[in-house]
Structure formats: structure tokens, C-alpha cells
Amino acid sequence: MxxxxxxxxxxxxxxxxxxxxxxxxxxxxxxxxxxxxxxxxxxxxxxxxxxxxxxxxxxxxxxxxxxxxxxxxxxxxxxxxxxxxxxxxxxxxxxxxxxxxxxxxxxxxxxxxxxxxxxxxxxxxxxxxxxxxxxxxxxxxxxxxxxxxxxxxxxxxxxxxxxxxxxxxxxxxxxxxxxxxxxxxxxxxxxxxxxxFYRDLIAVVGGVTLRDTIVNSLLLGLFDRDGRLWYIGHAGTGRLTRKDWLELTRGIKPLIISTMPFANKPSRWKETIWLKPEITVKVNFAEWSVGHTLRQPSIQAFVDVPPHECLLP
The missing domain is CATH 3.30.470.30 (DNA ligase/mRNA capping enzyme)
Structure with a gap:
């Protein structure tokens, strides 16, 4: 049969x-x-x-x-x-x-x-x-x-x-x-x-997307030795609570800029709100994919690390 x-x-x-x-x-x-x-x-x-x-x-x-x-x-x-x-x-x-x-x-x-x-x-x-x-x-x-x-x-x-x-x-x-x-x-x-088994790193937030006026995804980057910020992926899952997302939404207002801070164009850029690269987060991920972006990135927490210490491997 x-x-x-x-x-x-x-x-x-x-x-x-x-x-x-x-x-x-x-x-x-x-x-x-x-x-x-x-x-x-x-x-x-x-x-x-x-x-x-x-x-x-x-x-x-x-x-x-x-x-x-x-x-x-x-x-x-x-x-x-x-x-x-x-x-x-x-x-x-x-x-x-x-x-x-x-x-x-x-x-x-x-x-x-x-x-x-x-x-x-x-x-x-x-x-x-x-x-x-x-x-x-x-x-x-x-x-x-x-x-x-x-x-x-x-x-x-x-x-x-x-x-x-x-x-x-x-x-x-x-x-x-x-x-x-x-x-x-x-x-x-x-x-x-x-x-x-996940690896982790500290990444810089260079932009966000919104859903119903609340931040729901972060565009992540790392700096090279020349000070240029390179897009490495976006993440909207992980350990952040709704309260964390609401606080982030309020906190990004003074960081909003009109130009993209990344040296390369993200895969997700339409309707993105660009930010001064000042917020840093700990991210778990499965692996680096071809094109040097993160696969399965997961946000663990905001961290107090100077952005320019977040460097490409």
C-alpha cells in the first residue's frame, strides 16, 4: 500500500x-x-x-x-x-x-x-x-x-x-x-x-526592527582592526523578556541615526532603524556560515563591554 x-x-x-x-x-x-x-x-x-x-x-x-x-x-x-x-x-x-x-x-x-x-x-x-x-x-x-x-x-x-x-x-x-x-x-x-554545543561572542547592535512599535530583532556587528563595523547577522530570539524589549525600545531613542553604520549591506535592511553602535550583547550561535554571518544566533543578555573591543575573529 x-x-x-x-x-x-x-x-x-x-x-x-x-x-x-x-x-x-x-x-x-x-x-x-x-x-x-x-x-x-x-x-x-x-x-x-x-x-x-x-x-x-x-x-x-x-x-x-x-x-x-x-x-x-x-x-x-x-x-x-x-x-x-x-x-x-x-x-x-x-x-x-x-x-x-x-x-x-x-x-x-x-x-x-x-x-x-x-x-x-x-x-x-x-x-x-x-x-x-x-x-x-x-x-x-x-x-x-x-x-x-x-x-x-x-x-x-x-x-x-x-x-x-x-x-x-x-x-x-x-x-x-x-x-x-x-x-x-x-x-x-x-x-x-x-x-x-554553542559558541558565544559579544556583538554590537547597529540597528533594530520593530513589530507593533516594539523592538523585536537586533542587527549585529563586529569591528575590524580599521574601525569598520561589519554586519554578522540578526537575532530576535533568546533570553530577553518582554520587559527587556520594552526597555530597549525606550533606550534606543537617543541612538537613532539616519545612515547605516555597517560597512557591508545586511540581508535585512528595509524598515530597519539604524543606531549608533554603542549597545553590546552576548550572543550564542551554532557556527559561522559562508559569508561570515552567524547561524542560529540567540541573544543571551546585554553586556557592559566597550563596542570597539568587539572584534572580528
């Missing part, structure tokens, strides 16, 4: 690693979540939002070369390595973001991918959602044949040690999973938990 796309199980965020024996940890691969559907007749690929990606990754379509099941739904992450040998979200998006499918053949040569499989939801005509993660992992190890474009995600008993390795290599983070956990379709609960 045709298999209908589902929304996959998602982990909750955590800062604490469980110390019980029934938990395992896996690398949180920095890629694109993709589920593979094989009904015995055809293979289809869909992302977490149920958007089809079948033709973006032709390497995965001959499923019988890497999966022994007669029908299956696999869950995993498609990754691509950057020049530093680490998974690069920017690189994999060069594949996933292709809109003209005739370009896939060329982009495939430029951006090789690997499918990191970590779960099986359906196998040989049976749903496995009520089976434990331990049982599903055993089934997965029997049906998957690793190869050039397909690998099984390994599980580690020492989550703390794995996280230290992730930090040393400056990768995205880990996912900690309860071995007794069933698979919750279209759900999210703490039986799966993600602990991300």
Missing part, C-alpha cells in the same frame, strides 16, 4: 545529560531531516514538513542496495561535509534548496551527501511505533547495509564523553534517547533530548 508522509518525532532541548543506564547518546548531525518511504514499488523522500525531496537525492532511490526490507519507513539526517571535513548546513542546503530539478545532476557532483539513518518506523508491512528504541535499533541494524551514501548512526552509553568530543570538534550537539522510548509521530517529548 502507498505510505503517507508523517511528521517525525522531535527531541526537546536540555542542558542536563541523564545519568541513568537506559539512555544512549547519538551525534546530532547538522543536516536535513529526511524520511524515506519504500512501499515495495517506489521510493519517496520527504522532509520533516512533509515536503517531497525524492528527486533532490537520487543516490538514495535504489533502496534495495542498502536496505533488505520489503517495505520500510526510515528516519535520518542527510548531511554534506564542508571543506573542514565537518557536516556543513550551508553545503547540504545547496542540494536541498535546488528548485530547478534539472540542476540536481550538476549539484550532485558538487555536493556529495550521506544519509545518516537513526530510526525505523515501519518495516515489512508492520508499524514499529509501539516498539522500544532498543528493538527498533536492532531491526535497523539487521536491514541496513552501510555504503558510500548511507550510514547507521551509532549510539554511545557515555553521553558526557560524546558531548566533550562534539565540543572539541565544534559540531552541533548530541541527542540523548531513552532506550525504552516508543516513536511518537508528530510529537515532541523528553524521552528524546537534544543538547547543543
Amino acid at each position: 502507498p505510505l503517507t508522509p508523517i511528521i517525525p518525532f522531535e527531541p526537546t532541548s536540555t542542558d542536563i545529560i541523564p545519568d541513568e543506564d537506559n539512555w544512549v547518546a547519538q551525534v546530532k548531525w547538522d543536516g536535513v531531516r529526511v524520511l524515506t518511504y519504500w512501499d515495495g514499488n517506489q521510493v519517496k523522500l520527504y522532509n520533516r514538513k512533509k515536503n517531497e525531496r525524492t528527486f533532490h537525492y537520487p543516490e538514495l532511490l535504489p533502496i534495495q542496495t542498502y536496505c533488505k526490507a520489503k517495505s520500510v519507513i526510515l528516519d535520518g539526517e542527510i548531511i554534506s561535509l564542508g571543506s573542514d571535513g565537518k557536516p556543513s548546513f550551508h553545503e547540504v542546503m545547496r542540494r536541498d534548496g535546488v528548485r530547478r530539478l534539472e540542476r540536481v545532476k550538476q549539484v550532485r557532483k558538487d555536493v556529495p551527501i550521506c544519509y545518516m539513518i537513526f530510526d525505523v518506523i515501519y518495516c515489512d508491512g508492520q508499524w514499529l511505533t509501539e516498539r522500544s528504541l532498543l528493538e527498533r535499533s536492532e531491526i535497523l541494524s539487521r536491514i541496513i547495509v552501510p555504503g558510500e551514501h548511507v550510514q547507521l548512526v551509532t549510539s554511545h552509553e557515555d553521553a558526557e564523553a560524546l558531548f566533550q568530543v562534539i565540543k572539541e570538534h565544534e559540531m552541533e550537539g548530541i541527542v540523548i534517547k531513552d532506550l525504552s522510548s516508543t516513536y511518537l509521530i508528530n510529537g515532541k517529548d523528553p524521552r528524546w533530548r537534544k543538547k547543543k
Whole structure:
């Protein structure tokens, strides 16, 4: 029977690693979540939002070369390595973001991918959602044949040690999973938990955007050695409270200027209110992306640091 796309199980965020024996940890691969559907007749690929990606990754379509099941739904992450040998979200998006499918053949040569499989939801005509993660992992190890474009995600008993390795290599983070956990379709609960490794820096605020007359996003920058302020990204999420946003809205009034303070043009500049670069904030982020902007910046707090000490690395 045709298999209908589902929304996959998602982990909750955590800062604490469980110390019980029934938990395992896996690398949180920095890629694109993709589920593979094989009904015995055809293979289809869909992302977490149920958007089809079948033709973006032709390497995965001959499923019988890497999966022994007669029908299956696999869950995993498609990754691509950057020049530093680490998974690069920017690189994999060069594949996933292709809109003209005739370009896939060329982009495939430029951006090789690997499918990191970590779960099986359906196998040989049976749903496995009520089976434990331990049982599903055993089934997965029997049906998957690793190869050039397909690998099984390994599980580690020492989550703390794995996280230290992730930090040393400056990768995205880990996912900690309860071995007794069933698979919750279209759900999210703490039986799966993600602990991300973030870097941080102190950035200068060079502009803001508003929503309903209240500041809702900051345009961030760092100075170079010549005193020029370079835009590095914008952030509207993090630990600031509504009170913090209201106070900031009132506090920026004497700093408003008519000209852009950045040496380069931000990606978001229309309807931006430019500011004298005097406010500094601590920002957590996942990585520097191509173009030297921050990926997933998150505002932690305003800090009392002189702006010209906030320098590009």
C-alpha cells in the first residue's frame, strides 16, 4: 500500500545529560531531516514538513542496495561535509534548496551527501511505533547495509564523553534517547533530548526592527582592526523578556541615526532603524556560515563591554 508522509518525532532541548543506564547518546548531525518511504514499488523522500525531496537525492532511490526490507519507513539526517571535513548546513542546503530539478545532476557532483539513518518506523508491512528504541535499533541494524551514501548512526552509553568530543570538534550537539522510548509521530517529548554545543561572542547592535512599535530583532556587528563595523547577522530570539524589549525600545531613542553604520549591506535592511553602535550583547550561535554571518544566533543578555573591543575573529 502507498505510505503517507508523517511528521517525525522531535527531541526537546536540555542542558542536563541523564545519568541513568537506559539512555544512549547519538551525534546530532547538522543536516536535513529526511524520511524515506519504500512501499515495495517506489521510493519517496520527504522532509520533516512533509515536503517531497525524492528527486533532490537520487543516490538514495535504489533502496534495495542498502536496505533488505520489503517495505520500510526510515528516519535520518542527510548531511554534506564542508571543506573542514565537518557536516556543513550551508553545503547540504545547496542540494536541498535546488528548485530547478534539472540542476540536481550538476549539484550532485558538487555536493556529495550521506544519509545518516537513526530510526525505523515501519518495516515489512508492520508499524514499529509501539516498539522500544532498543528493538527498533536492532531491526535497523539487521536491514541496513552501510555504503558510500548511507550510514547507521551509532549510539554511545557515555553521553558526557560524546558531548566533550562534539565540543572539541565544534559540531552541533548530541541527542540523548531513552532506550525504552516508543516513536511518537508528530510529537515532541523528553524521552528524546537534544543538547547543543554553542559558541558565544559579544556583538554590537547597529540597528533594530520593530513589530507593533516594539523592538523585536537586533542587527549585529563586529569591528575590524580599521574601525569598520561589519554586519554578522540578526537575532530576535533568546533570553530577553518582554520587559527587556520594552526597555530597549525606550533606550534606543537617543541612538537613532539616519545612515547605516555597517560597512557591508545586511540581508535585512528595509524598515530597519539604524543606531549608533554603542549597545553590546552576548550572543550564542551554532557556527559561522559562508559569508561570515552567524547561524542560529540567540541573544543571551546585554553586556557592559566597550563596542570597539568587539572584534572580528
